[in-house]
Structures are given as structure tokens and as C-alpha cells.
Amino acid sequence: MYDIRFAEPGDLGATMALLVRLQADSAHHIGYLGETVEELRAELGEFEPSWADCTVVAVDADDNITGMLSVEIDAELGRAWLHGPFVDVPVNHPAGSRIWDQTADAMFRRAAELLTGITDLELYGHTAHRRLAAFAERHGFSAGKASAIHILDNGELRTLLLRDAKCPSEREMRVLPTDKHVHEAVAVLHERCFPRTYLSGKQLVESKPETRTVVVAMDGERVIGYAAGKAQPEEYYVDFVAVEPDVRGQGVGAALVTELLWKLAAEHGARPQAAASIYSGNESSQHMFARLGFRLHIELVAYRHPA
Template sequence: MYRVRTASPADLPSVIELVTRLQADPAHHIAYHGDSPAEVTEELAGLGGDWADLAVVAADENGRLRGVLSVEVVHEGTRVFLHGPYVDVPVNHPAAGQLWRRTADALFAAARALPAMTNVSAVDLLGHRDHRLLADFAARHEIPTGATVRVFDIAGAALDALVGQAAQAQPRQPDRVVVLPDDPAVHTAVAVLHDRCFPNAPTPGPRLVSGEDGHTVVVLLGEGGLLGYAAGYAQEREYYVDAVGVDPGMRGVGIGRLLVRRLLGELAARTGTRDRASATINLGNEASEHLFTALGFGARTELVSYRRRDLTPPAR
């Protein structure tokens, strides 16, 4: 088995190379990282603080990096998203499966000993449906299979046209959809609707409207208050639509599409052009799938989530 240790800042170039290479293979693909060096770098930087304080690595007898697991701790330190485990097994290794499993388990054990994991009691994973090693890892650690989500995206001329529609429509509808105003009542309404629509989201409502995670939020306000919102952010190569919530009494009339167009237009205005835009939707959520396909998005891949809510902290 490889030697597992805590990460150091000097490991960063090797971690980026390793993760980028493994991300290209569905059998090793983890949802939270992108598939380019810039996206992996951005994701690691987004963990908060020094990424090395939130990561463990595995190295072979020659010191070459062969595995990594980084963690994103949220919900006031009680919930963790595992970015990995990534394990690089040499081609034609006689015990490839066993080496992957033993290294992954050792990385998880080491990650649980990190100071940031002291109060964690809930754990989340999200990987490609073809990542059978991850499914086996989750089963060994009694992390139940959760929802399957589909990734939808739009790129090229279709994305340019969608962003252009938002830019053209906004001057004609200046009061319909606006960037989240500095109004405590609106902030509260968005937070409540977000937590109602997405109770298990990595970013809870109050944090979403605070801007701590870098989200841009647009809202549709009516005479009676909030009708809906959309939230997302720009990554190195793409715009990511993280959440779209519409008041239950106003669904099915095109509000979601209006909000997504406005959000993409705002992200483009703030950050410049990107290659694509994407969103993840729970399998079977036909209303959300219709929203995005009506805008020109298409399904790209499927990811499986694994969640456990009663993880016992390791003895210290």
C-alpha cells in the first residue's frame, strides 16, 4: 500500500496533475472538480484557507504522489463533502482493485483525523455512475446511496445566444428581475425559499444570500414579495447554475427560465465569457429538466450521490 500522510503546499502541482488526469476517466470521476488544471486549482482554492490543511495524500516508495483526498467542511463544521478519494493505480498492477481499496480507506481514515473534521457527523460523496470503486468505498463505510443527478449543459453559439437574450431583455424589463438587493426582508425570503427547495444543499440559505461562497443571486419580486430566485457562479471555463427556486404558487409560467437567463447575463457581465454553462438536476425532476431543456441545455452525464448523517467522529 502507498504511504499516506497529510498534504503540504509543495504537493499542489502533483495533486493538480493527478486529479486532472483521473477526472478524464468516468471510472475515477468525482463531481466537485473540473477536468482542467485551472478548474482543479480553482476548486482546491475554494476549500477555504490553505488547501493543504484540508487534504491528505498517498505516495509510493519513490515519493511519487499516487492518491489524494481533500475535504470541504460546511454547516458550521458538522458536514463534510469528500473531494475524492483519488487513487492512481499503475496499469496492469496484479492487485489493482485491492490497492485502490486499501489506499482509499487509508486516505479516509487520515482525513477523518484532520483538525477540521473534529465535529463532523455527516458525510457526502458524489461521483460518476461508472465509478464502481467509489460505490464500493461508500458501501464499505456504510454511506448509503442517495439521489442520482444528471448534469445538463449548454455551450458555444447556443450559450452566446442565451446570454444575448438576457442582455436584450433586461432594458425592457428593468424592474422584473434584479440582482439581490440590499434588503434584509428579501435576503430572508430568498434564504427561506432556498432551504425549502433544497434542504440538503451544501450552501444553506443564509450563507447563499451572504455571498460568502461567491454566489451571484438574482430575484424576481412581485407585489406580494419574492416570486423566485436563481443563484450561481463563474468557474474557470463555465458558468454554474447552482439553484433555481420558484414560489410553489407561481411554478409552470416561465419564471425559472426568466431567472436563469438573467443570471447567466449577469455572470457574463461580471466575469466575461465562458465556454459553457451547466447545472445538476435530480433524476426524475421533470419540471427542472424541462426548464433547462427549454433554454437549450442538454444532458451530459449522470452522477450518483452517497450520504451518511450519523458519522461518529474518530477517537482522539
Template sequence: MYAIRPAVPADQPAVVALLARLQADPAHHVGYHGVTAEEIAEELAGFAPDWASCAVVGTDGDGVLRAVLSTETDTDIGRAWLHGPFVDVPESHPAGRQAWHNTADDLLDNALPTLAGIAQLELYGHRQNRRLGDFAARHGFTATGSSRVFTLTGSALRSVLVCVAGSDDGPRPLGTDPDVRAQVIELHERSFPHRNASGRHLVDGARGHTVVVLTGADGVIGYAAGFVQQEEFYVDYVAVDPNMRAAGAGRALVRALLRTLAAEHGARGQAAAVISLGNDSSERMFAALGFELHLELVSYRRE
């Protein structure tokens, strides 16, 4: 239905416009992307070495861009994340579902040669993105779990940002202490295996994270890591040593992280966090801070 080719830098404005439109619809939503054009443009700008070298697109007979699949790879751990496929099929198309799948298959076929040596592929989309689920099943992906996006806005967010910092014993920026950094790496790898950011990525800032850490007499109690997007603060990881949970450490870390992000980058209208379905303790922690459920996503993996 569409002609598939490698992306070029000049495609990026059309891709941003397409994704902003499709991301607003749960039936097309992919969890790796934001929703607004500004968020998506910022995300594409962060691809390495550049977005165009990591993507394939589809165009119609008039040359209008109608489909895209971007890939993000980490050769160190042999894993790649598929941002998409996104396919824009006219509602009036007599075989719209089949046209979507044919185009999605063509996008993947053209993207795979750039993923040579990658042992694991991952997808992530809204639970209502049924076509993505069917695509995943047809290509040997297995659903690995669901997660829920929680958001914090309005007065609840403002109360966190204006909260007076605690004592000198409270959470603080990560700093350069090699022992503390090594403990954060170890706690991250233990708490979040198989994630797209390793502990080394966090402490080195390789993925743009800001990290705050809480320490005690025996070392690191916990850490929180996040970053700023165009319109929101994003709490990406929070981990607390199992022996120190239920003492308010997680809430203190999230508050400190949001205040640090605001101080470094300015205020935003929203904060967001993704929590694995069934992680009731994390849900309770974020709910206690005022976060509310926004949407639910499903992850898929192919070995």
C-alpha cells in the same frame, strides 16, 4: 501500497495534474471537481482555511504523488464533503482493485481525525465510478440519489447571453433589501435542504455565488444562484415559489443569472447545471433553454 501523509502546499501542482488526468475518466470522476487543470486549481484555491490543511495524500516509493483525499467542512451544520478518494493504480498492477481500496481506506482513516464533531459525510461521483460506490458501501454510506449534469454551449449559449433584458419587473441582482434576502434564505432552505451552501451562504456571498431574484406584489417569486469557473458558468440553484411555477419564471431567472455572470466576469464557452434525477420539471426548463445531458452522478451520505 502508498505512504499516506498530510498534504503540504507544495503538493498542489502535483495534485492538480493527478486530478485533471483522473477526472477525465468516468471510472474515477468525482462530481465536486471540474475537469480541466485550471478548474481544479481554482477549486482548490477556494478551500478554507487552505487546501493543504484539508487534505491527505499518498506517495509511492519514489515520492511521486499517487493519491489524494480532500475534505470540505461546514462546522455550523455539522457536515463534510469528501472530494475523492482519488487513487492512481498502474493498470499492470496484479491486484489493482484491492490496492485501490486499501489506499482509499488509508486516506479516509488519516482524514477522519480532522473531522471530529462532524455528524454527516457526503460523497458524490460518476455513476461509472464503481470503486467509489463500493468504497461508500463498505464505509456505511447510503446512496441518496442520482443527478444529471446538463450543459449549454455554442449558439444556444450565445443566444441567452445576447438576449435583451426584460422590463424593470424582470429578475435583477439580489441587492441589500433585508426582507428580500430573508425570503431568498427561506425559499432556499425549503427547496434545497441538506445542501453544501445554506441560504445564508448564498445571500452573504460566502461561497462566491451571484444571486438574481424575481419579485412580485407578494414578495419573492424565485431566485437563481451560480458562479463562474475557469471555463464555464455554473448554475447552482434555481428555486421558484410553488404557486408561481409553469409561468416561465425559472427560465427568466436562469437567463438573467447567466447574463449577470457574463457581465461581471466575462464570457465563458459553456454553462452547466446539475439536476436531481426525477426532477422532470427542471429538466424540461433547462432543455427549453438549450441545455443537453452531459453525464450522470450518484450521491452518497453517512450519518
């Protein structure tokens, strides 16, 4: 059994090496985190008050990092997301599953010290991550809908960025205006289309432009849709796309995604690919992204511990 302790700033390098190695295997993949050193450094660097203060690690007798679990807390929503658990088990070890389970459970117990007053927890991992599924079941998490990450890369992304993103029927698209009624409409549409997600409607419209870009489709003074995303170290990421039901199927969603990616490229420079998360079974969204050139990359599932 490994020793469990809170991380120290000097653990970052060894921890990232562990994550890069394990994230490359679908059996250990956690959906919140990237797969490269650059992505991991950027994402871990966003944790507050610091990466070490919200991370628990497992160490062997020589103090080598063998496991990691980070906790991201949103006090406003009363929710927390578990980035992990990750456990490095020796290949073909006869007690590998037991070591993984015991280490993961021990890190979760230690991380519970950070979760005072928080009972709404979420895990997000690859559908093939069987140990994570068993961990979630042991601790009372319920599996939600699976989602699929679709990516657009190489020439397809360049081709999309050169397209005319004009919204159909003389409607217009613009970066989220400051008008109060537009903010309210976008927030309401977001809550209706993405209830209980990791970002509230209020947080979405109050996002800082340098961290998230929101493009809105307008028909006169009416908000008919929006797309939100951000530039990450290795890709543009489309967080959300929502269109009012009465204008769906008219090309508004595709125009929003195209405009969003163009804005991200203009503001943050080139990236080798774009990615978007789509709930499994959402055929209209899947078809829309497929028409834009996106292809299936991986399938993930969220586990939720209800409030």
C-alpha cells in the same frame, strides 16, 4: 501498499496532474472538482486554511503522488465533503481493485483526524464510479438521488445571452436586494426546495457578490423565485433555481436562468460554456433547461453519511 501522509505545499503540481488524468475517466470522476488545470487550481485554492492542511496523499517508494483525498469542512453546518478519494492504479494490475480499496480506506482513516466532531459527510461522484460506490458502502454512506449535469456551449450560449430575459406578467428581476424581508423570503424558499444541501439559506443570501450571484424575481414586494450561480474558470455554473409553486410553468424559471447568466457574463467576462445540476426525475427542470438549449453531460450521485 502506499505510504499515507498529509500533503505539503510542494505537492500541488503533482497532485493536480494526477487529478486531471483521473477526472477525465468517468470511472474516477468526482463531482465537486473540475476537469482542467485551471478549474482544479481555483477549486483547491478555495480550501481553508490551506490546500495542504486539509489534504491527505498516498505516495510510492519514490515519493511520487499516487492518491489524494481532500476534506472541505463547514463548521457552521457541521458538515464535511470528501473530494476524492483518488487512487492511481497501474492499468491491468491483477490486484488493482484491492490496491484502490486499501489506499482509499487508509487515506480516509488519516483524514478522520480532521473530522473531530463532524459526522455528517458527503461524497459526490459519477454513477459509473463503482469503486467509489463500494467505498461509500464500506464506510456507512447511503446513496441519494442521482443528479445530471447539463451544459450549454458554443453558439447556444451566445444565443441565450442575447435573449430578452424579461420576467413574464410585468414582474421584475434584480440582483439580490439588501432588504431584510427579501433575504428571509429567499432563504426560506431555498430551504424548502433544497433541504440539507451544501449551502444553507442563510449562507446563500450572505454570499459575497464576487463569489456568487443571486437573481431574484419579484411580484411587487413578494419574492416568487430566485436563481444563484457563479463564474468558474471554464464556465458559468448555475447552483440553484427555485420558483414558488403557484407561479411555476409561467416562464419565471427560464427568465431567471437567462438573467443570471447575463449578469455573470457582464460581471466576469466570457466563458465557453454554462452548466447546471438537476436532480434525476425532476422533469419540469429538465424540460426548462432543455428549452434553453442545455444538453445532458454526465450523471452523478451523492453518498451521505448521516449525522
